[in-house]
Amino acid sequence: MTIPVKIEHLFKTYTRRRLLGKNWEKPVLKDVSLTLEENHVLGLVGESGCGKSTLCKVLLGIEKPTSGLVTANGKDVARLSKSEFKKLRRVMQVVYQDPYSSLDPRMNVRQILSEPLDIHGLKKDRRERNEFLKELLASVGLSETQLERYPHEFSGGQRQRICIARALTLDPKILVADEPVSALDVSVQAQILNLLKEIKKSRRLSVLFVTHDFAVARFLCDDIAVMYRGRIVERAPAEDLFTRPQHPYTQALLSAVPSVRAAGLVPAAAEPSREYPERENWACPFAARCSHAQPACADTPFELKEVLPHHACACCVLPFKKTKSKPEV
């Protein structure tokens, strides 16, 4: 059985050539290693600009890795020929954040859902295709009467259902979901999350789920990786991460999640977290915002190591010191 997605020591640096002088370089992913297990949902959580979406792009083959190995379904995505890539697309599909810009406004639902089938030469028989499209729509909670409609006639939630249906047309094994619910209303979010959970189960999908919302991640994910400035700072089975968050960054993120339980109170972490600009060049990427930082954080090399069974964390202070501000979980 091939592992759906395996990423090893992935580095990605965006460079811009300059005519004179040194090239402009922006390292976005630094030594990222991740494994998406069969029939699991791996949540990738982090703030904007941390490299979540770049990781998706590299995995989907839209960007080339600077170094490191990215395999999807056992294939090295950076070294695939065009025809091999086309084959991989049948196995790995994607749902994006914004359901408004990811559908062509001039195509109706039938055309949108047929396009992948045409490209791959599937379900050519008209009646067979019709049946297939109807079933597909029903599986994402839309009705067949909506096949001839255009994207502008649908609400945000319905459009996201169409995007999900489009991703499922080729019956993939791997689904990359880049913030699929963050553009939606809360009540609609719940519907789409339930739908994703259901299709993951019924189709035995392996999902890489990118989000910045821990509440959403807790609902859907089996494993979670927390990313900060292009590095994985903590990686653990979901329940473990929520009950025993280890990294100060994870703890800060968790306590910043707004919750109705905290009604009447501003959540504790709403403290404008202090910044320590002088620690900008320390070895630990989080040191500049960390209230637990020690002198050792300045030069202890960054390392993600197992601190609990299956639970890896990249904080050099942690093993020596109990963390003070435990978020209420």
Add this chain to the structure above:
Amino acid sequence: MTQPDEPILEVRDLKIEFSTEEGLLPVLHGLSYTLSKGRVLAVVGESGSGKTVHALSILRLLPPTAHISGGEIRYKGKNLATLSRAELRKIRGNKISMIFQDPAASLNPVLTIGEQLTETLLAHRKMSKEAARARAAELLEKVGIADAEKRLREYPFQFSGGMCQRVMIAMALALEPDVLVADEPTTALDVTVQAQILKLIKQLQRQSGMSAVFITHNLAVVAGIADDVLVLYAGQCMEQAPAAELFARPLHPYTQGLLSSLAPVHEKVDILPVIKGHPPVPGQLPKGCSFAPRCPYATDKCRQERPPLFEENGRFTRCWLREGK
């Protein structure tokens, strides 16, 4: 703070319509509330519920296709809905100011932060450029931007999303308004930044005794900062109550549905309870209660007759189930 009950903004039976090719489309059907001095009112609703249109109408910033078709928006006795443009200009940004969802799009990309901040000050106050500049720097520091003098010379693209929103807040607070209208001010921001911005708004609001109308689609966001919550659905107020009471005991089935559909971060659940169906399309409201088609408790009466707002213990609920309670 002065007497807490002094009303500062009174909205009475506010109606807003859009003109479309098919005719007039009502999107807000008689909204009423009173905002007292020093209070924060959260207006919560899904997209299409009329919450943004309502926010824009307060300062008459509606798009040309929309207009106020009835009702009043009273600020200190003046009806903003009918005020002359010149009078309105004195209030905009000065007495009532606004911050928007997308901070990066609300700033002018070709002007420095300093130019934009001083513009507001110079437009409403008689002060020298130097004084305005000094005041602008002071404001930036107040919203937590370090190195203000240098930052004033920078452009919006040099600021992150959270920093842009801080600039917007500084601009909105520059003239010490009585009312701040915040339309989804943290929706485009990361959770940690969101927490910081919410705390900042709350802190500044307490310091100055300002009132605020806070528009959002996420009930959890306002849990920490609102005094009162008004739940909008299909252009109508469904429930209005003090925040603590609303979260402890939501009375309207819609509010209950909204609250339970929030994914909890404190526990793992297998399935999220959802409100079935979709909100009605504007102009095609059901005959009875607009929430009846999606309501698990709906009776024949709910489907036939529009419920009024029922009052009990200072709370208002538009639901037949609360009749006579």
